[in-house]
Amino acid sequence: MQPIEGLDLYKSTVFYQHQQSGNLLIQDEDRVAFLQRQTTNDLRQLTAGQTQVSVLTSSIGRILDVLNIYIETEDVNTPALSVLTLPSRVEQTQAYLQSRIFFMDRVRIVNVSRDHDQIDLEGPAAEAVLQALGMKFPQEGALWQGKVDGYTINVLSKPGFIGNAVRLIVPKAITEILSRRLKDSGAVCLSEQSYEILRVESGSPGAGHELTEAYTPLEVHLNYAISDNKGCYTGQEVIARQINFDKITRHLVGLTLESTTEEGTSLVSGSTPAGTVTSTVISPRFGPIALAVVKRPFDKPGTILTVEGGDQAKARVTALPFTHNL
Numbered sequence: 050m051q052p053i054e055g056l057d058l059y060k061s062t063v064f065y066q067h068q069q070s071g072n073l074l075i076q077d078e079d080r081v082a083f084l085q086r087q088t089t090n091d092l093r094q095l096t097a098g099q100t101q102v103s104v105l106t107s108s109i110g111r112i113l114d115v116l117n118i119y120i121e122t123e124d125v126n127t128p129a130l131s132v133l134t135l136p137s138r139v140e141q142t143q144a145y146l147q148s149r150i151f152f153m154d155r156v157r158i159v160n161v162s163r164d165h166d167q168i169d170l171e172g173p174a175a176e177a178v179l180q181a182l183g184m185k186f187p188q189e190g191a192l193w194q195g196k197v198d199g200y201t202i203n204v205l206s207k208p209g210f211i212g213n214a215v216r217l218i219v220p221k222a223i224t225e226i227l228s229r230r231l232k233d234s235g236a237v238c239l240s241e242q243s244y245e246i247l248r249v250e251s252g253s254p255g256a257g258h259e260l261t262e263a264y265t266p267l268e269v270h271l272n273y274a275i276s277d278n279k280g281c282y283t284g285q286e287v288i289a290r291q292i293n294f295d296k297i298t299r300h301l302v303g304l305t306l307e308s309t310t311e312e313g314t315s316l317v318s319g320s321t322p323a324g325t326v327t328s329t330v331i332s333p334r335f336g337p338i339a340l341a342v343v344k345r346p347f348d349k350p351g352t353i354l355t356v357e358g359g360d361q362a363k364a365r366v367t368a369l370p371f372t373h374n375l
Contacts, residue, residue: 062172064231065239070167071139071160072218073146074121075130078155084130087149088116089266089288091279092130095120100192100205102274104266105142110287111262114142115271117205117216119192131203133167133218135256149283166224169207170236171214178234179204179215182227186215198223210251211372246330249340252303252369258312258328259301264342267291269301270369299324299344303369304354306337307362315357316341316364323347323354335371339364 075084085092090103097120105114114134121131134142139162150156170178176186184204187193193204203218219227232238239247245255254260254269265288266275277292291297304316304326314326324343332338343366347354352366367374 060173062170062174062178062236063239064168064170064228064236065244066224066228067136067167067169068241069137069139070162070165071134071136071142072162072165072167073132073134073139073143074157074159074161075132075146076128076157076159078128080128080130080156083150083154083156084118084132084146085279086282087146088282089271089275089284091276092118093279094276095130098192099190100207101190102271104271104274105145106266106282106284106288107262108283110265110284110291112260112264112266112269112271113145113262114138115256115260115274116142117207119203119205131218133205133216135260138256164221166219166221168217168219168224168227168231169209169214170217170231171209171211172236174235175215178231178236181234182230184217189213198226202227208253210247210253245328246332249328249330249338250332250335250371252301252340252371254301254340255328259340259342263325265291265297267297268299268342299342300348301327301369302341302343302348302350303367303371304339304341304364305335305367306339306356306364308360309337310339310356310359310362310364316343316347316354317357318347318352318354326356332371335374338371340369 081092088103088105090101095101100119103116117133119131121129143160146158179186183197185193187206189206191206200220200223205216207214207216259269316324324341326339326341328340350366350368354364356362356364
């Protein structure tokens, strides 16, 4: 197994600071009912100390944003849901949600992104690193909130590239200090390029790649963020038809490539359009690989497709994550 940046992810603890991360507060009395009408998961199930992933969908069931939601405070004077958006999406999401407020809704939406950074941490020593810094590694689906140097930090559990991971919501005033302490504790800071390699290897859909208005949540493996019995929300009819009538006609898959290609490149089977390349990297372990959204029946592992343009290179469909092939 070849290393990335001189390390083996499976033996190292790594962290990555997200750029242009977004954080909204949904405040006031109707905050839950309001967000319940807009997103795919059942916010009524969310309680203090838990987190939830829910998808903001358009009227035709396409992805507008993928939200990580948790209860910011139980203070009756300023009740709020904290909503983490996809990178670079916070302003669009705030404007969209603002446009959905009815005149009777008691809701306020506040953008607090400038106050915080978001850092992902994972690896075999991640729990020990957090403990050394005075924080706890929460169980799956849970949240830990505490003080570090007098500042409140939220630690959310999340799926990682090799197992469970956490996302730290850090006040900007101590981001540099915390990053230095993570390094001093043995964690390695990933570059954006290495982060993308690991994301694609793990088969995780990414913002601006698979998590776009081109696709519905079910087409890019966000089934876990959808409740099938929560009631009405924007885009529900389309998603319900996909589930109930077997209308999910394309799926996110992995591709092993003969040569490098570009995102947005079309895939064909003979002369039949088969799908689109959505993410592409050169992996130290697997060579040129990609994620793609591919139509049935061409999404079955082992299927050979042709990459349009250039040298008409071949691409083999593979199950995700790629690490299953090690």
